[in-house]
Amino acid sequence: MPVVEHLNLAPPLVKAGQSEELVKSGQTLAATLSPADNTFAVFIQNAGLPTGDRRHAVDEDQPIYFAGRNTVPSSERRLFLTDTSIVFAALQNLLKDAATREPDWAQSEEYYAVIRKLAVDYVVHVQECWRHASTSISSGAALRNEEGPLQFSSDHYRSLFTSLSLFVVLYLPEFGYDQAPVADELMEWLNTHFIEPSTEEGDYLSTLDRPWEDEAFWPYLTRAVLRGLSKASLFFLGVLDQHPSTKLQRITSTLVPLIDSQPRLVSFSSERDFAYALRRWGDKVKALRIEMDSVPEEDRFDEFDNWWDKLSSIVGILEGRADVIQRVCEDLGADWKEVCVAWAVFVDPRMRRQELPDVVSQVIAEMSPDPTDSEDMMHAALFSGQAAEALQHASHLDPWLSGHLVDFMEILQLIEQDGDEESGLSLRDHHVLAYADYLHSDPALWRITVDYMYSCEHIGKCRADEILLRVPLRLHEQNSDIRVDSRIRAGDVVGVLRDVNKTCFQYQRENVRRTVCRIAAQTLVEDKDYGLAVSYCISAEDWRGLGRVVDNVLDEYITSGPSNFTKYALAIAPSVQELGSQSTVQGVFVHRLVFVVRYARFHELLEKQEYRDAADDLIAIFVGDVAPTAWWAVVLCDAIPLLRYASELLFSSSAASFLLQRLEDIFVRASQGAGDDYLSVLVRVMAARSEKEALERLKTVRLALAHYFARSLVLGMGTE
Structure with a gap:
């Protein structure tokens, strides 16, 4: 998901090459942001006019464009965003809990295990989304939701999957394994996400009687050895028993047990035993090289190719020769990632994660990543230990990725935690707020949008406050239900307003809650729903607002007579008893409210002809x-x-x-x-x-x- 740096309006407000004419005419382009989401209106106005003041514009027939920096998430995308927000909330709760505990707990295995588990939860969510998209496409389905095709392809979620998985491998290994050799985990990651050689190639070659005669045979076998695919390697090396060259047969008979017995860290109880096995295995590889070099030049060919060169490349890989590995990868069309992973497996099998950036810098100096591919660039940054750069590429890929990855980077102290001198935002808050801005493109996602914003420092909290103040309360819809109306009168705030109140209580934004209640009261006054308006004024402790509601009710007597006044005034009667129990209420407003209710009751008695009462x-x-x-x-x-x-x-x-x-x-x-x-x-x-x-x-x-x-x-x- 590239960052939008400009928008193309269709048809254009100003045609290409005519911008100077617009300036000469005394006009300019202007834009105003929407208070509801992150869209904005674009229009032409006279130069020098304040934004939005178009009363004196030269041409009032100019169109107004409504544009947005982001496409509103579709229903399927929205489901992904809301599901992963649960993991985000769990992580924030964990961090709050850690802040209340002893400092040593943040270094404990228990704490680390939960952090890693939450990171893996993100990986699982992305993986499921990728599988869903891939399965639907491969089955020939149109992969449609209520709004049409999915916004993001399966390849997009595959990119998120590979990137998140790589981060976990490099920076969140199992507890205590951060100093362990990383080769096996890297190779597993590479084979999981970038499958080579293909299964189809292997199936095809296995059907041939003399597969070495096929031009794909040696590249397939070499790639299988390079990727540590021992079963495929052993199978096709075994096929060479039928090769006409007896020398080749003799060499492969030695090579097969070497590949089959290549030491893997997981097979040993200690790294010391692993290192010892590596040395013994390396001696056997050296012996094989001596045996290969003894083959006369004239015996190194068959009827189709120089089998010795092909096999020598495979032995060179096992020897851990970096030049051979890089050359083979270039010949096979592999990229820098495969060279780096093969380096960790064959050149330096005891390489630690901390040592990987030095190797990566050597490799990408000659085999650079694709600068047009945000996924590839992000992988390179993660391999190189450049967390901040990785976040930048992640934000280009999808703001969701950078907005969630940055939390783990901050926890692991991979990025600076201090705020920027100019903006005051930390790197963490910058990426989280960028993602929250994307969420704000969909007003329906306001609940999780403010969750992300409130996890930030002052700037984020202020922005979240502004969103809460502008959430459409839809009070008309709530009040259309008599049961809902009665619940509100009983003090049970429901619907959107309840959710806003809950959010304000959760994040201790009492001023925002009171303001929202005041807004609700004003809306209800306009609808002459004075009973509910009084309830919200009380909830907001807005005594001046309460006074204005009372004035409006009294005005009903003046403008409409006793009958309407009585109906409206008796609706606020239940609030009198509630106010009497509050010590913070300003007496003058209670006094006026009591008068309205008592006076309405008086007129009700007159209407019922209960004159004595x-x-x-x-x-x-x-x-x-x-x-x-x-x-x-x-x-x-x-x-x-x-x-x-x-x-x-x-x-x-x-x-x-x-x-x-x-x-x-x-x-x-x-x-x-x-x-x-x-x-x-x-x-x-x-x-x-x-x-x-x-x-x-x-x-x-x-x-x-x-x-x-x-x-x-x-x-x-x-x-x-």
Whole structure:
């Protein structure tokens, strides 16, 4: 996956060779990033205008292009990304656990074994993906998912597989084997990932009566010996028993047991025994060379070729002659990797991993890796012990690879851990954030995107915060389900908002969580879902926001009347009890919320014609000092029908006197110039033109109270 350094827009905004004309016309290209993902809009605007300000652009008909640095992952690719993120999370948890333990534990076999196991888990995931793609292609299937063909071929995942496997071989061997000879493991890696000679060639040659007459015979046999494929080597050496040259037969009869008995480290209990066996085996190879050199020149040919030269190359490999190995590899079309691995097997069988870079530098000086092949370049960097360079090539291959490989490199102290002076990012954070940017191309992957970002230092955490703040909450979808709505009211936050909250708690981003809840509350206010809006304001401890919700609910009374107001206000009633139990709540906001609920209950009782209870609630609103002064006048006006209720007297004389006192307070304060504090709401409810009209309305309350007192005296209730 190459790094995108430029984008080609089709059709182009500016044709080739016309960029100067664009500048002369006073225009330029501009781009603005999307807040939802890593895409951006590209457009033409007048030079000097701020990005995105196109109001004064010369040509408003210019198209706008939406482009992205990465293709959005397909469903199959997304599955691979999410599966491997589980391994990443496990590694991060291990590192956190290690930070809480004794320093020596990080050097223990237990710790190392888990690190290696997680690296192998990545290898297994990549291997399975490669096999799935390869099997589907080889079976002739179209290998399609819901969105069409797979984004990445089987060869892409094969490259990831070979690279990860090589890293494990070179840098994460079994515990205690870091100082052991590496030849056998390298040869196993080479034979697993770069199969030569092919099985088809061997099958074909085995069907021939005289296979040495075929031009593919000696290259096949030489490659088999070079790769340590003893079974294939012994089989075709055995075929030479039928060769017409008796001298060749005699030499191969000596060569067969040598190849069969070549010492392998795994066969010995100690390296000392292995070294001793190597010396004895090498002496036998030298003896074979003496025997070969004794063959007269005229006997070194058969009817087709110089068999002696071919066999001499094989013996030269066994002798560990570096020049012969390099020449043979060049003749066979092999690359630097095969030379290096063969060097470790035949030239220096006791070579350690730490010694490999010196050999690699000699080999690639004459057989350089392919600079156009990121996989080959990465392998060369890993062989050479150049971890930072390997990461660079890995990022070109696939940001997934560099984003996960860098953790192990940092753990093994293969790369610098200090931040860059200019950017402040460490090499580890640079590659992890580059991978997280790729994930951000798919907004649906926000959960794992922030996991990677939060594993980084300050810059990564800040970027993760910004992503969480912009996650679409889809509150409309959640609230369409009555059961979900009831769960939210009960305090059980569900859906996307629940996931965001969970992430904030996990990474201790309390400020982000509160901001997200505030955003949710604002969205719900726009939808007039005031009950849920209050719940989210409480969760965010956004008391000013709570006050704004209360103001919106009260505005419903002013604009829509008591019926709608009651419906909305009673929806927030469950929150009053919750607020009462919190010591951090600012009292003024609770006070206003209590008024809304009590006032809504009052109107509900009026609608149900439960006038006695309504009267009691109205008095309680004033006595408890619940009503804001701006609402006194409105509440007093609501008392008129209760004061005029003909069936019975609903207020005691003391209660009626209290109402009269509140009424007189309004008249007095209005006369003193504070009318706006007491009459503003009533003016809006009446759609009055002035405070004078509101005071005229209040005079009807005074008249209703006068009639009420008169009725009380007539009915003998004046002493109450």
